Amino acid sequence: MDHLRILGGTPLWGAVAASGAKNAALPIMAASILASGPVRLAVVPRVSDVDTLAQVLRELGMAIAGKPEDGLRLETEDPRPVRARYQLVRRMRASFCVLGPLLARRGRAVVALPGGCNLGPRPVDLHLRGLAALGAEIRIERGNVIAQAKRLRGATVSLAGPRGPTVTGTANVMSAAVLARGVTTILGAATEPEVVDLGRFLNALGARITGLGTPTLRIAGVEDLGGASYRIIPDRIEAGTLLLAAAITRGSVTVTGVVPEQLSAVLSLLEAAGAGVQTCGERVTVSAAGRLRPLSVVAEPYPGLPSDLQAPCTAVACLAEGRSTVSDRVFPGRFAHLDELNRLGARIGLCGATAIVEGVPRLSGSTVASSDLRASAALVLAGLAAEGETRVLRIDHLDRGYERLDEKLVGLGARIKRADARVALLDRRR
Numbered sequence: 001m002d003h004l005r006i007l008g009g010t011p012l013w014g015a016v017a018a019s020g021a022k023n024a025a026l027p028i029m030a031a032s033i034l035a036s037g038p039v040r041l042a043v044v045p046r047v048s049d050v051d052t053l054a055q056v057l058r059e060l061g062m063a064i065a066g067k068p069e070d071g072l073r074l075e076t077e078d079p080r081p082v083r084a085r086y087q088l089v090r091r092m093r094a095s096f097c098v099l100g101p102l103l104a105r106r107g108r109a110v111v112a113l114p115g116g117c118n119l120g121p122r123p124v125d126l127h128l129r130g131l132a133a134l135g136a137e138i139r140i141e142r143g144n145v146i147a148q149a150k151r152l153r154g155a156t157v158s159l160a161g162p163r164g165p166t167v168t169g170t171a172n173v174m175s176a177a178v179l180a181r182g183v184t185t186i187l188g189a190a191t192e193p194e195v196v197d198l199g200r201f202l203n204a205l206g207a208r209i210t211g212l213g214t215p216t217l218r219i220a221g222v223e224d225l226g227g228a229s230y231r232i233i234p235d236r237i238e239a240g241t242l243l244l245a246a247a248i249t250r251g252s253v254t255v256t257g258v259v260p261e262q263l264s265a266v267l268s269l270l271e272a273a274g275a276g277v278q279t280c281g282e283r284v285t286v287s288a289a290g291r292l293r294p295l296s297v298v299a300e301p302y303p304g305l306p307s308d309l310q311a312p313c314t315a316v317a318c319l320a321e322g323r324s325t326v327s328d329r330v331f332p333g334r335f336a337h338l339d340e341l342n343r344l345g346a347r348i349g350l351c352g353a354t355a356i357v358e359g360v361p362r363l364s365g366s367t368v369a370s371s372d373l374r375a376s377a378a379l380v381l382a383g384l385a386a387e388g389e390t391r392v393l394r395i396d397h398l399d400r401g402y403e404r405l406d407e408k409l410v411g412l413g414a415r416i417k418r419a420d421a422r423v424a425l426l427d428r429r430r
């Protein structure tokens, strides 16, 4: 398996384009099951999660042609399969997004429960409660969710959970409700831009959804949905990660092709810490000259700071002056990156559900291992700023959700090489 070798200490400089949003592309691909005509998707990110979902969808009878970079064409070839198996769903939880579309379009779905996760507990009770409210019969048998309904019927459904709305739960219930008989009202819906993008895609297929971007969605069910051509929104998490890379290396990076409002939480955080932030149309620039002031990082549902940027922000806090604090209200236990950052010389401790980061003047390169996608991005950022060489292992996590992040960083002046991980593992054992 590959690892990254990063020679830290070079400020990043220049401009880089954002890729398509992984977390919009995945539920949109899954919702293509609903379409009775071909779906053409542009700006699909080249990430391994997209490949995994394509495999799930092929097993569900979809024909998928093209490459993400040139656009994907998805069309139902065989409408009979209804099973998404554990081996694939456990590899990527977003596969669970096929549940609502399968149920609504094919009347039955057998989808493996996703199981454990490095971010802490990730139940799917709200997904199931929402689909049951639409009239689905749901049972769990041998680790699979089995859901069926001849035709779903509109209802009022609340998706508000103990820690706020659920993103993929909203995707599942919204995707199911578009073909239900009558009107569905979803209360406590997620307002994340990726959920809005899915809703716009469904409307492009002929669905009738209003209220997108607000916590209350109204969905008037239709009999059938056609095909459509659709362009995925830019990835605000990737863009945020690249801008945080500018801040941690004390450089200046412009990310192009973004929607700046969708980045406002991370931009405010950086501005409050003393970084320079400029937005102009679809471009955002972040620059930093010296050490940042302490950060107060609180991850929350949109429009708050995304939980997916919490780990990269924590990396930046490691080199800020004084004491920063980090908490994650979406996934309170999403802290697997802390010990690895400490291996690079950071001083982070956990006090209850808050990470206390005592800023240090420098980090020093070492071998570290990623535990999940966003943790791996945090380690790459720390490696870019650390003195000497950092080896980041398990970058299969990174490749799940960032399109060629190492190449994009090299384009900004970073010194990064992909290499064979076996060598680094031997080093780590010494």
Ligand code: EPU
Pocket (backbone or CB within 6 Å): 023, 026, 093, 094, 121, 122, 123, 124, 125, 126, 127, 128, 161, 162, 163, 164, 165, 166, 167, 168, 169, 194, 306, 307, 308, 329, 330, 331, 332, 373, 374, 401
């Ligand atoms: N929750 C419940 N019950 C449910 C569903 C969720 O209690 O049925 C809780 C969760 O335990 C969590 C909170 O609600 O505390 C929010 O979870 P949510 O369902 O919103 O997360 P998700 O839909 O599983 C998506 C993204 C994640 C991102 C979260 C939060 C996709 C494919 N995944 O997950 O992205 O962290 O929303 O924004 O969209 C990533 O890209 O690295 C990633 C993990």
